[in-house]
Amino acid sequence: MVNRFLWLFVIGALCAGCSSTTSRAAVPVTDATETSPSVVSDSTIAVTPPRCVSPTGNETIRIWHILPDQNAGKLFNELVTGFNASQTQITLKSESLKGFGAMLDRLNATPKADWPDIVISSTASLERLTDAAGTITPAECPSGKASAAGLLPVVAAAYTADGELQAIPYGVSTLLLLFDANEMTAAGLDPKQPPTTPDALMAASKAVVERGVGKYGLVVHEWYANYVIQQWAAQRGTIVAAPNNGRNGEKISVDFNTADNRAAMKWLDEVVRTGGATWIGGQQTGQEDLVRVILDSTFTIHTSGSIGDILAVEGRGQLSNFKLGVGPMPGPGVGGLVGGNAMFMIDHQAPERAGAAWNVVRWLTESSQMARFDVATGYIPPSAAVAAEPALVAAWKQHPELKVGYDQLAAMSGSAASAGPLYGPSIDPVFWALTHAILDDHADPGAALDAASKQANQLLADFLAKRPTR
Structure with a gap:
């Protein structure tokens, strides 16, 4: 484990690269988009001039x-x-x-x-x-x-x-599994073969705790409902928003209450209750999970965009006893959004x-x-x-x-x-609320998924009502 006095330095170094896309306040739920004025030609022949040509001047x-x-x-x-x-x-x-x-x-x-x-x-x-x-x-x-x-x-x-x-x-x-390779080794696990399925991740998280290597295994935060619904759907090759994940500009709707998603919600609850994970709630900087991996945990699911910064800090010798390990996004298949x-x-x-x-x-x-x-x-x-x-x-x-x-x-x-789905409005707050419903309120997975679907569809309808004609 890294000495706890380092955590302020670590979060400062990592958060120099933070993007507010991971902060609650940074992502509005709904927003209107300004429309540009239409251009009507009075020519009898409709000719669309090119909008992008090689420049001739400065x-x-x-x-x-x-x-x-x-x-x-x-x-x-x-x-x-x-x-x-x-x-x-x-x-x-x-x-x-x-x-x-x-x-x-x-x-x-x-x-x-x-x-x-x-x-x-x-x-x-x-x-x-x-x-x-x-x-x-x-x-x-x-x-x-x-x-x-x-x-x-x-x-x-x-x-x-x-x-x-x-x-x-x-x-x-893309999202990947980031972990402390030294702790995996100490727990008798092979850091060159990190867990790639949900069950394997839960087993590894539990092993780290049971073998006294770390206080916690996996770090879970409020983005996890998003991860296990949308990332795992991409791995399965299934659509989240019908039709066609909104890729053709048509009106879309969601129904999150599927057998796969109910199983995912049960997994999320179980990994925190009995699988050695720690539930930390919201992420104000988007990097709290990384700090916890450095301090008292072993695994987190995090963006690959942080790897360069972590390696830079690690290379300066400022993370004693910590060695970054990286594996694919665990799930039912291969890949990530x-x-x-x-x-x-x-x-x-x-x-x-x-x-x-x-x-x-x-x-x-x-x-x-x-x-x-x-x-x-x-x-x-x-x-x-x-x-x-x-x-x-x-x-x-x-x-x-x-x-x-x-x-x-x-x-x-x-x-x-x-x-992946092309929503228009941000529905991230819907997923945050779903994670809290499962882990704070211990809600029934089906009922929680129905509520999330209703909230998301309302946001989609509100956005569509304001949307300019394409």
Whole structure:
């Protein structure tokens, strides 16, 4: 165990990279999206001019991003400087916002004419930004289809709506099992063979406690209902929101009360009651579970986007007796949903300005630049071409933990089930409430799932009532 006096330092170091997407206050339940004015041509022949063409003059391009301030944000600033030094036609300016919630608030409070040219934001932004009728798809820009052709199928699917890739993935992540490899070894478990199923995870969690290695095994927090419903559905290849997980823009609804989900709720209750897990409730910073693994527990399910920061702290010798281990997301199958962020291009009805923004996107997502970014941050390469870059191959050889997320996503298809549901409104609070109902109130799983379905469907209906016509 790490001495407890280190915990303040550890949470400070890790939370330098926190995104407010994991905080209750950061994710609004409902929100209206500003609609752009329609354009009606009085021409007798309907001709749609291109919205993205190669620039002929000088342009200034602005980016707003949600990249964490530590490794990712620091390196991104260096890349912006590098882009500006590489040419003289386009001046790139960037601004950092503290997570998806802050990004959404800023966009809602800003007139459309003052929006940036590029928004780097999470998968949750897809429905809102495309509904605003304000994004330009990669396929509309020169060589856009070719630039997107090599993406991993599930990564492309995550940012696809209405059959069209809506943004270029950038900082890709997924959920993985993070653990203290030293404690697994001390408990007689093999850290090179971490648990991959729910039952195996419960058994390992229980073994750590029973053998006196750790006070607790698994750390459980309020996101777990989300994990065991949505992540496990993707592993099974089943749809969560009908029809088609909302990927075609149609009206959707959910029914969480299924046999699989009732079993998942029972597992969640049992792992806390008898499986050695500790229930910590909400996560204000999104990193409390990692701190608990360092202090008094062994396992947590957490985003791969934190691995780079943990390895950096570990490499400085500031986590004595702790060794990071990483395994695939435990569940009924293989895989996990795509998280992280992507580059959305905003339409300012200025085709050459859009073309300049596209040149920025292409430069930042060129394979060697992406490899540099992924090596420094621990993000997952979005394509096999980036994964083959020598810098990334060398980093994976030194730290195999960084490759687990890539292997997990590479094993998945590009189906709507693998891509996950595209809701529009945030229904995360519904899942938080469901976790509390199961673990605090010991609610009947079926009744709790019915209540969650009703709440989610009401949010979907409210969002649809405000939604502009697509």
